[in-house]
Amino acid sequence: MRKFIRFCLKTVFTVFKVRCSIEFDERNMPRKGVYVANHVSFLDPVLLFAFLPGDPVFALNGHLYRNRLIRFLMRTADVMPFNPIEPGDIKELIAKVDGGRLCVIFAEGRVTESGGLMKIYEAPGLVADKSGAPLIPVWIEGPQYGYFSKTKGKLPHRPLPKVRVIVGRPRSFKLKDELRRQRDHISNEVYMILREMSFEVRYNPDISLFAQLMKTAKIHAKKGLFRRPKFVEDIQRKPQSYRDIVIKSFVLGKYLKRRTEPEEHVGLFLPNSVAALCSFFGLTAYDRIPVMLNFSVGAQNMVSMCKTAQVRIVVTSLAFVKTAKMEDAVKMMEEAGVKIIYLEKAAKEIGLWDKINAYLRYKIKRVPIKKGGNRKAVILFTSGSEGTPKAVVLSHANIISNIKQMSAIETINVTDTVFNALPMFHSFGLVVGTLFPLFEGSKLFLYPSPLHYRVVAEIVYEIGASIMFGTDTFFRGYGRIAHPFDFHNIRFMFGGAEAVKPDTRNIWMERLGIRVLEAYGATECSPVVSANNRIFNRFGSIGKLLPAIEYKIEPVPGIEKGGELVVRGPNIMMGYILPDNPGVLVPLEGGWYHTGDVVEIDEIGFVYIRDRIKRFAKIGGEMVSLNAVHEMVCKAYETDGEFQYGVVAIPHESKGEQIVLATNNRNVSQDGLHAYIRANAMSELFLPRIILYMEKLPVFATGKADNVTLKKIVLAETAK
Template sequence: MSEHANTPILTGPELSGLSEYHAVTDVFHAAVKRHADRPAFSCMGQTLTFADLDRLSANFAAWLQHETPLKPGDRIAIQLPNVLQFPVAVFGAMRAGLVVVNTNPLYTEREMAHQFKDSGARAIVILANMADKLERVLGKTDIEHVVVTELADLHGLPKRLLINAVVKHVKKLVPAYSLPGAVPFRQALKSGAGKQHQDVQRELDDIAALQYTGGTTGLAKGTMLTHRNLVANMLQARLAIGTGLNEGREVVIAPLPVYHIYTFTVNCLFLMETGNHSILITNPRDLPAFVKELKGLQFTAFIGLNTLFNALCNREDFRALDFSRLHLTISGGMALTRAAAERWKEVTGCDIAEGYGLTETSPIVTFNPMDAPQLGSIGKPVAGTEVKVVDADGNDQPFGEPGELCVRGPQVMKGYWQRDDETAKAIDAGGWFHTGDIAVLQDDGYIRIVDRKKDMILVSGFNVYPNEVEEVVAAHPGVLESAAVGVPDEESGEAIKLFVVARDESLDAETLRAWCKKDLAGYKVPRFIEFRDELPKTNVGKVLRRQLRDEPQKAAD
């Protein structure tokens, strides 16, 4: 870690290895050759080895090349939860030279129609559970080729038939749909198995994936992530995290969605490249089933985020699990609170290493050194990465002063798909990507995120960062989780409103305010407190502050 001589910039170590690869598919081929007989992905008790993944993805690539007119560079949407079909479809599509458009299975019809039309996707692989939605929006898109898969399509008999029948007929999770011409996923694989595919060589600057942002400020934008972006970030993850892993021997719990950039890069690239075994959790929201699936697993690593750590540690069945082999826990996606980290360490005996990233940075920007994690920080820049902070006028800020975090490195996106104006706003002439996050660069080389720029609350001219308020509140033993937002106020411009999910039903607003007053300046203490049974969250588990902020305000203590 070094500091530039004249400007307050932190720089990661040198990045090496990028010249080894031309594309993500090169990483894939090296991994399956080196680790052929090892398990790559498991889901609901079924496992694919690296050799299985190679064979099945080749079959899918052959089907795409022989049974469709799709050409290299065409877009294919993949709308799947954490199932074995996901890595098969992704690597099959990339081997055929296609651009992957990762699509959230929880999307509404409006969101699906926008993403498919905006990306120009000509094909889709979709879970049968949401095929009825596709039927209703298909006419608004350019999609010509539909592949439908059921939840357990890559399981063996009789388990495949049993699981699919229960999902469809007992749980009624597959609404009726009509998609004439749609091809079942298993049929596509069978058809491709009889044909020879030709791997398409892509170059580092070609687009590998369109990864859509959450769209919290309007319609979601497609982030153009090149093969260079994804390969670089895989190598950066290897250098930052790899020292804490035993290649080919780790069993890693992957509860976060693989279509999200966090898990997409860490599990489908970094952990695959290092020959490790990812356990895909299809529905982590079903906590009893999730914990049941963990029983008996000798897992060694866990990838999650703050809300999930909180929820699991609050369960007796989770606390009763065997954590004797767990030696690595990674947090990302949202700020990690000290209370959650300390509780996780107390329950599992494992420290949490927090990292930071965004969709636009593939995603990893910083990570806590494995040998010296600093709780409360997002760590240091990963290899080949520069970071600085700037004020509202774009002036560099000194160490210790908050400002907008800016990033420059090989993992920074090519730009927003068909939105040159938005790209110009996000990436300046010097190649710096402006994250929208407020951060402080510390003298010791670590970085702290203060808050999202858009979430900052202005109380009588004073900046209040919700993360700071939530950090203090989270330390109260009676609080499970919380969210602080700004609400309009005639006297102070904005006032702080706190939404709380209590662990202790006897907890009241005054007790909580008194707790806050011990560690927060008066203007940072929430004026309004509302207790809730749960907080709205994204599919990844981030609390939706904007939704809380935009709700009609009702009476609160």
């Protein structure tokens, strides 16, 4: 009878778009084991009863056990009431598994209200650990979009959503003795397993950025019969729907297509705005590669970026160029042979047929570009404050994977409003601040500058923003100026690009009642590598590595504790384009990226940065090459090696780090260096904040500069 009912249920579910995949040979099914599943709807137990291999015991919480519909559909199943915090229930389940049974436990203990993972109980891990049975992860995807879920108003609901049940391979679950006594470590292990499953199920490596935009637009196109909700807004205060964004991207993309070649690198020189977003997607839609030009590092560096990425055409706005007083940058690019396309001129040349054509493309869901995968999606620049910037090439798969990695640890939905003032020419601002909320269906407000502290606080209050991304420098500024109620609606905020200082945390926690979650990454990693979240957060750490990221700790000479963090995963870049070899992609060896940071990782996976071995300073979130500063000083005071110059970075209470120049040349001055920087159109970030005069700088026996010793001397001198 039980087999017959399961067969009937499976047949009905299959007709209604339910699919089940099992990642192991059922002939190797363990005799006993613990199925641990996420919980997205009230129908989950019935789905698993129909599809799971074996004949498991279903441990159901009270609200499910008492549900008449579930009890009727599962009347032939072996069901027991189960309280995940009741020792007696856990012992009873351990005894059943010890006796050779399979069991099913929903790790969250209740149906999710966010669509993602919530609190994880330790019961599944305890049962597996005490019984010596393997843990078999199960991920249920799809019912959260149906009427049996608890996500109404947060996720778009459909009458018959596609449903997938994925049964992972059995895995041993034995804890170390020192961890077994701490129950939060047990729930942590279960959480990490389900988090990996979440990413694997939701990540599609073949989809392109524009196809993902179209997919999201289809889901969120309408609310009711006629209403089209607005999702994107900028300082022009003209909210845009997904349909608006897609159609404008088609229009602008077709205009740029006529003036460019397939896979051509096209520069974008625009602030955060709807225009920048549509320009980005317009290029992507027609198989052109956006090159995000960092206009904060000086005109000379912008010309260098164009040469490195072999940019022939740059898209910008005349109004922006005039407002930002960037005429010199435009002039230098034109002198270097770069053609400038102004959006104002493009708007006048775009005709009615172009708009009709774009509308028809949207209606028939015609996506003109190829699949995404490992094809170029965007080019950004790391170390943008160097004299010769390196280009970082990210693929469609890199960016999509990082977005899905982030959504696996923190869920955002249509009830959220994300405020993003981080510039789109940085990977943090582009991928995390812009594409992440856009692809997850939340509202997005784009602001052109993170430095307008008072204005930012006012806009966050006005729009009721619930999520923010930023850096320590910016968060410190907002926290000090804002009214305590300006950020009243913030659910969470991620800080990256530089370490979040204790003072900044205290300002936000004590004055505003908000916890800042610290994340870590690099442009080369699309960008996030690790992050804290609301479930697992430790002050002083950069969180846990994201799903699907492999790592190794390589020893660093002279450093006893920890080692250099080296990572590999689907979000790691395609490679560099180097200034001395323009236009040529140089892939990473073996796909491993050396972060240049010395880290330690504790027993449950939290990562702590202990030191930096790369020769860079982080000033207000901007990376400044210490070697480039050294080279600038040597050129400013050409002495044929007569004098010594050493450049180090030391902590600064508001900017993150500051540059100190040590030298035995008494002629060096800040005024002289400042004049050289301005005369050569270099970034003001190159100017050392402190100049320290010394008789002799420390060197190794080989004559190489001993920067470790020099930094100790500088710290001692500046502390006096």
